[in-house]
Amino acid sequence: MDIRAVPEAHIDRALELAYLVFHHRPDEARRKHYAQLMLDCERIGAYDGDVLVGFAAAFRFTLSVPGGELPCPGLTFVCVAPTHRRRGVLTAMLRELFARCTGQGAPVTALWASEDVIYGRFGFGTATQGLTLEVDSRRPLALRVEPDERPLRLVDPADAPALLGPYYERTRAERAGRIARGASWWADEWLVEEDEDDDELSPPRVVVLGDPVAGYAVYRTKGEDEDAHRPGLVRVDDLEADGPREAAALWRYLASIDLTGLVRAWGVPLDEPLLRFAGDRDQVRITSCFPALRLRLVDVAAALTARSWAAEADLVLEVRDAHVPANAGRFRLLASPGGATYGPTDAAADLVLDVRDLGECYLGGSEVGALVAAGVVEERTKGAARALDEALRTPRLPHTVDAF
Missing domain, CATH: 3.40.630.30 (Gcn5-related N-acetyltransferase (GNAT))
Structure with missing residues (x-):
């Protein structure tokens, strides 16, 4: 070849x-x-x-x-x-x-969820996960927080990239795992007139909260099918909000659209606030949880020293990498909120792990301790996994809904 x-x-x-x-x-x-x-x-x-x-x-x-x-x-x-x-x-x-x-x-490359048995052996680890949620909207959505009462408005999808792009970029910085969206990505991937997978769905609708923007949702609808006993559907493709009250306003709107009885949101983050502020969890169901972004650390040293750290850690990592030899060996990680260094060492390893495991934990979406408990990471120094987890921790779980 x-x-x-x-x-x-x-x-x-x-x-x-x-x-x-x-x-x-x-x-x-x-x-x-x-x-x-x-x-x-x-x-x-x-x-x-x-x-x-x-x-x-x-x-x-x-x-x-x-x-x-x-x-x-x-x-x-x-x-x-x-x-x-x-x-x-x-x-x-x-x-x-x-x-x-x-x-x-x-220093990193990624792919959207595919066959783990194939890409896992090339060092890709599951860095983010997504949920599919369904809301029974045949009755008003019960909420434990007071929704933001700023006005909601529908905007033309053609105007959405210019309006939502700057807001998305700001919120993107607050959560790891999200790709930058240019105007063409908005237009060609999120706001296409016809849905590739379901031609019964409406064109995309864009609802925006507040001016300046405090949240938005991109969604499509489908009418009721009486023969199949299927209620009208609101499919939520993307939803961002400044906080829980803003999110509550958007979810309340989506659950109150006339002639629909079900809201289905695919790819929401594991820490979606609706799961906490819903007044009746029987009304909001998780129907699936799936791997989303798979991340591969191609240059481990560059990747680890490029991210921020939540706590101090002084650990020796023994990394296995069958495809990028420069990553393999024992390395000392010195991390703190002020930055990190990472270099070769002859010292004994505190943790032994595959580059795939580092990719899984790099964005803060998985815990090293859980991988130790599962038997795929070896902890040679007691407390090493906990120390690395504390240093890797992020305020919000990583998440992306941009499939590619």
């Missing part, structure tokens, strides 16, 4: 390979959309002679991390021709991606 960049002239070939592998038959509009996306991506191909037999693309994302943000290529459209499976094609393409990350100063 020859691993090299996929030129613009081969984008259609790369996408046809993806459609073959994923059994996908997009319409012409979606084909043009995917081709446009690929123009702005890193593109890696595996060629057998002149035949493209493997493809991987990476969005040029910027990801919020505790205390700041980092460039973070977002892996997508990964595929290998069925004639060339189990020949090391995926391994070669991912190693090329890791090398590009190193060369471009991107």
Whole structure:
């Protein structure tokens, strides 16, 4: 196999390979959309002679991390021709991606939830999780907090990126795991007229609280189906609010839309305040919990020293990494709220863990202690896991709803 960049002239070939592998038959509009996306991506191909037999693309994302943000290529459209499976094609393409990350100063890379059995062995750990919530809106939503009474207004989706973009960027900085959204990402991913998965849903609706913006929700609706005994649906795609009273105002609005009886919100954070301020938890149900963003630390030293720390920690980590040798070995982590250093050492290890485990805990969404209890991280010094957890802790759990 020859691993090299996929030129613009081969984008259609790369996408046809993806459609073959994923059994996908997009319409012409979606084909043009995917081709446009690929123009702005890193593109890696595996060629057998002149035949493209493997493809991987990476969005040029910027990801919020505790205390700041980092460039973070977002892996997508990964595929290998069925004639060339189990020949090391995926391994070669991912190693090329890791090398590009190193060369471009991107210490982390990510992908949206996929097969853990595949990507876990390449060092990707589940860094964020999401919930699907359902609200029975056939009766008024019971609340334990007084909703913010500032006016709500519906805005034209065409005007939403300019209005919501600055607000989203501000709130993005308050929670790790979120990608920066440009105007094209808003328009092409969040505010597309027709939903790709359900053509019965309405176009996107955007409701905004307050002026200046104190919260917003992007949602779609579907009418009642009497034959199927299905109530009208409000599907919430994205909701942000300054605080619980602002969130309560938005949830109350969504649960009171006429001719609907169910609110379904996909991908909400594990610490969603509705779960606490709902007056009747029988009215608000969690229907699923799923892995979302999987994170890979390509340069462990750069990643650890780039984030902020909540407490002091002086620990020796023995890191295993089968694909990026520079990450493997024993390293001393000296962390404090003022910053961190990380470098090689001959001292005995306090914790032994895989780079995948570091990726899972890096944003503050998983506890090292839980991984010790599960037997996948070895604690050689009593209390080491607790010390690292205290240092990694963040005020809010990491979260993203931007699937890619």
